[in-house]
Amino acid sequence: MTSLRSLTFIFLLLASVGCSSNNKSEPPVNVSLVAPTSPNIQEAENQTVRVFISLDSNTSTRLMVPLNFSGSAEQDADYTASADSIIVPPNATSASVDIDVFRDFDLEGDETITVSLGEIEGNGKAGTMSSISFTIIDGEAVTVDKAPKENGANLVLLNTQYIITEESIDFAVVVLNFSDQNVAPTKLFAEWSSDMDFETDVHSLGIVDIPAFVSGEEKFPQPYEFSLPLSNLAPNETYYIRVYLDEVPEEAIEQIFDNVLLFGFATNAEGKVVTRCEAPVRAASGTEDPLFREQWHLKNSGQSGFANNNGVAGADLQMTEAISNGQNGDGVKLAVVDSGLEICHPDLAATVEEGKSFNYAFQNSAGSFPTDPFNHSVLGDHGTSVAGVAAAVANNGLGGRGVAPGVKLRGFNLGTTLEADFEAELLSSLGGSSSNPDSASAHIFNMSFGSEVPSENSEEDFVNLVKMGTTDLRSGRGALYVKAAGNEFGVCENPHPINIEIGCVGSNSDPDQNLPYLINVGAFNARDVKSSYSSAGANLWVVAPGGEDGEEQPAIITTDQIGVHAGFSKIPVNSLTTDHRSNLDGDYFGGFGGTSSAAPATSGAIAILLGVNPDLTWRDVKHILATSARKIDPDIKEVRAAFNGKPYIAQHAWQTNAAGYSYHNWYGFGAVSVDDAIIMTNGYTPNSLGEFVESRWFPAADNSNLSLAIPDEDGAGVTHTLTVTDLPNTANIEAVILDITVNHGYGSDLGVKLTSPSGTESIVNAPFNVILDEFPGMRDWQLMSNAFYGEKPNGTWTIQVADLAADHTGSLESWRLRFYYGDHP
Numbered sequence: 001m002t003s004l005r006s007l008t009f010i011f012l013l014l015a016s017v018g019c020s021s022n023n024k025s026e027p028p029v030n031v032s033l034v035a036p037t038s039p040n041i042q043e044a045e046n047q048t049v050r051v052f053i054s055l056d057s058n059t060s061t062r063l064m065v066p067l068n069f070s071g072s073a074e075q076d077a078d079y080t081a082s083a084d085s086i087i088v089p090p091n092a093t094s095a096s097v098d099i100d101v102f103r104d105f106d107l108e109g110d111e112t113i114t115v116s117l118g119e120i121e122g123n124g125k126a127g128t129m130s131s132i133s134f135t136i137i138d139g140e141a142v143t144v145d146k147a148p149k150e151n152g153a154n155l156v157l158l159n160t161q162y163i164i165t166e167e168s169i170d171f172a173v174v175v176l177n178f179s180d181q182n183v184a185p186t187k188l189f190a191e192w193s194s195d196m197d198f199e200t201d202v203h204s205l206g207i208v209d210i211p212a213f214v215s216g217e218e219k220f221p222q223p224y225e226f227s228l229p230l231s232n233l234a235p236n237e238t239y240y241i242r243v244y245l246d247e248v249p250e251e252a253i254e255q256i257f258d259n260v261l262l263f264g265f266a267t268n269a270e271g272k273v274v275t276r277c278e279a280p281v282r283a284a285s286g287t288e289d290p291l292f293r294e295q296w297h298l299k300n301s302g303q304s305g306f307a308n309n310n311g312v313a314g315a316d317l318q319m320t321e322a323i324s325n326g327q328n329g330d331g332v333k334l335a336v337v338d339s340g341l342e343i344c345h346p347d348l349a350a351t352v353e354e355g356k357s358f359n360y361a362f363q364n365s366a367g368s369f370p371t372d373p374f375n376h377s378v379l380g381d382h383g384t385s386v387a388g389v390a391a392a393v394a395n396n397g398l399g400g401r402g403v404a405p406g407v408k409l410r411g412f413n414l415g416t417t418l419e420a421d422f423e424a425e426l427l428s429s430l431g432g433s434s435s436n437p438d439s440a441s442a443h444i445f446n447m448s449f450g451s452e453v454p455s456e457n458s459e460e461d462f463v464n465l466v467k468m469g470t471t472d473l474r475s476g477r478g479a480l481y482v483k484a485a486g487n488e489f490g491v492c493e494n495p496h497p498i499n500i501e502i503g504c505v506g507s508n509s510d511p512d513q514n515l516p517y518l519i520n521v522g523a524f525n526a527r528d529v530k531s532s533y534s535s536a537g538a539n540l541w542v543v544a545p546g547g548e549d550g551e552e553q554p555a556i557i558t559t560d561q562i563g564v565h566a567g568f569s570k571i572p573v574n575s576l577t578t579d580h581r582s583n584l585d586g587d588y589f590g591g592f593g594g595t596s597s598a599a600p601a602t603s604g605a606i607a608i609l610l611g612v613n614p615d616l617t618w619r620d621v622k623h624i625l626a627t628s629a630r631k632i633d634p635d636i637k638e639v640r641a642a643f644n645g646k647p648y649i650a651q652h653a654w655q656t657n658a659a660g661y662s663y664h665n666w667y668g669f670g671a672v673s674v675d676d677a678i679i680m681t682n683g684y685t686p687n688s689l690g691e692f693v694e695s696r697w698f699p700a701a702d703n704s705n706l707s708l709a710i711p712d713e714d715g716a717g718v719t720h721t722l723t724v725t726d727l728p729n730t731a732n733i734e735a736v737i738l739d740i741t742v743n744h745g746y747g748s749d750l751g752v753k754l755t756s757p758s759g760t761e762s763i764v765n766a767p768f769n770v771i772l773d774e775f776p777g778m779r780d781w782q783l784m785s786n787a788f789y790g791e792k793p794n795g796t797w798t799i800q801v802a803d804l805a806a807d808h809t810g811s812l813e814s815w816r817l818r819f820y821y822g823d824h825p
């Protein structure tokens with residue numbers, strides 16, 4: 001059968017029937033080539049041509065059929081052959097050789113390959129058709145667009161203060177210009193309305209003249225302050241504040257833009273702003289959760305999840321047995337570190353651990369409590385939806401259920417303005433505080449947030465915090481830090497064709513995700529392949545359900561802010577709106593997604609494992625997840641192209657390393673499989689991975705002046721090696737950190753590959769990583785790979801740095817490695 005990406009050319013051997021095998025006068029076999037049925041090869045499709053020869057009768061001796069390759073296409077630059085001759089063993093009737101055609105992005109015109117028979121060794125001779133030709137159809141030429149990305153007059157608004165008093169809402173904004181251009185004077189408008197679309201009942205809060213911005217002047221001008229008296233508002237209503245520059249926004253209100261700020265809030269019966277969670281009365285319909293049947297991420301039977309298209313049965317967390325057996329993570333303490341948490345939500349309240357949540361913004365909100373992490377915005381609370389994925393109550397006749405409805409839930413509201421001391425709040429919410437808030441008693445921390453910064457490493461305070469958390473918390477067994485990997489796979493302004501296959505912004509762009517103490521989680525969808533947005537990279541550990549948009553393809557069904565007046569469910573593109581008969585109270589949302597969903601799904605799965613065996617260490621949990629993970633999308637192809645005639649693999653297919661672990665930069669070790677992980681947990685000996693050791697850097701001596709020139713726009717790149725010799729022979733790698741410095745004029749030209757002594761290859765920085773656009777190379781960037789898990793560290797390691805775009809050049813200045821390892825049974 002001929003596949004879409006591989007053409008088979010069958011070369012028929014026309015042979016006359018000779019005498020018996022021991023007859024020395026047996027006539028030679030005639031070997032002829034038959035012209036292919038399709039003579040054209042599409043270069044852009046990376047096609048492989050399998051060349052067969054077949055005999056119409058066997059022979060008693062071996063035949064070696066040399067093949068000569070000619071034509072306008074250049075061997076080893078435009079294509080390679082797996083062999084230059086075909087061996088036909090005695091009594092065999094066929095053999096083959098593969099011709100691998102390279103995709104490239106050069107304007108070359110169509111090229112030809114001619115295959116002809118050489119001088120045959122053995123009892124054979126060339127027949128009437130001794131050569132064939134086919135044509136490589138040239139693909140589209142591509143030039144990387146390196147024009148400076150200027151945001152011109154697209155000024156950015158940021159909220160620096162938002163205070164709710166008994167009499168007013170007082171807020172301040174700054175206008176920023178991050179471009180290098182002059183910007184003409186403009187106006188800043190602030191207004192409020194009871195209409196979310198600002199089509200009626202619009203009232204001005206003020207108009208400010210914004211002076212011109214001159215290139216090179218101060219980037220952070222004075223804040224502009226506004227105040228909305230509560231005396232202007234009616235009780236039991238919902239209101240919105242909009243701040244914008246120059247012109248009234250024409251876009252839909254639910255979208256976010258750099259030059260528009262939107263706030264929403266509700267008033268209570270006294271006309272004050274609602275700043276604490278107020279429990280509604282909800283009538284349960286029996287004990288069955290009515291939305292559970294559509295929660296494909298828990299049990300996928302091919303349902304649609306209220307989207308226009310169905311999923312594929314089995315594309316889920318593989319937790320049917322866990323649900324049936326009531327394995328719900330009972331007693332495990334889960335902290336959702338996020339934008340808030342509605343602790344009185346009808347489908348969350350029963351799991352909330354009383355007095356353990358914290359609101360860092362309570363002092364700026366009159367009427368709020370420090371232990372109520374309520375988010376007063378009515379525009380959707382990310383933390384409440386995250387919590388529902390992990391921990392929504394099961395079998396209460398309301399909504400759906402979470403992955404681990406038996407957990408003890410707490411939420412930490414980090415606040416949302418520039419005025420907040422985010423870094424200090426983050427550390428104290430992730431185990432760094434034992435009171436006000438008490439985060440140190442939590443077992444799992446869900447981190448469905450992130451950042452993207454070019455070539456930066458995690459802050460020392462954060463590193464020390466997660467080291468402490470994995471060493472000291474949970475009575476020395478270590479807390480679990482579960483991190484969303486990012487949603488930037490498709491975020492390209494001017495994508496290279498390869499970006500479509502390997503992504504735009506890599507998961508390595510978040511500095512914290514290059515630490516071995518975190519479990520980085522990507523997302524897959526209801527059709528059992530990577531979610532379209534999920535960031536890829538060598539630092540992923542596993543993937544979990546995240547879904548797609550919720551309109552065309554299923555997303556995640558979870559809890560939303562209470563009531564029809566608030567929440568993500570007001571967004572029109574969400575199919576489970578407040579008009580839907582299954583969501584008339586507005587407490588649920590059917591369009592949640594992103595790796596923000598995949599992380600709490602994994603947190604819930606971990607809670608189940610800790611519920612089964614509380615003695616598991618944080619490393620045991622990582623080990624079980626990796627070992628039990630399900631390989632999805634198993635036939636995904638490698639992504640490869642030639643640059644200057646040198647083939648370059650920009651992303652590997654699934655690889656199995658020397659320790660037997662399969663890994664892919666889209667999926668890590670694979671999809672979380674809860675039932676299989678439970679089976680492994682039941683027979684697992686806790687703390688059996690040996691001491692967790694952080695090695696010194698290799699090499700120990702200064703290696704900062706290599707100055708190895710990197711060939712421009714060349715797939716071969718530059719390579720260098722180092723040898724590791726003095727680590728224990730029993731050491732098993734748990735993570736490898738590469739520290740690399742490259743001087744270069746345009747960092748996203750660069751792809752970086754690391755190869756272990758066992759031959760496992762890992763792309764630790766994919767080429768055309770948009771985060772490095774216009775950035776000068778890499779500066780002591782520490783990049784983590786999980787692809788070598790379980791392998792031995794001693795031996796020769798090889799780095800390759802390739803520059804795959806023209807016009808900028810550079811050099812590899814230094815690189816070194818650090819290993820985190822144990823002693824695995």
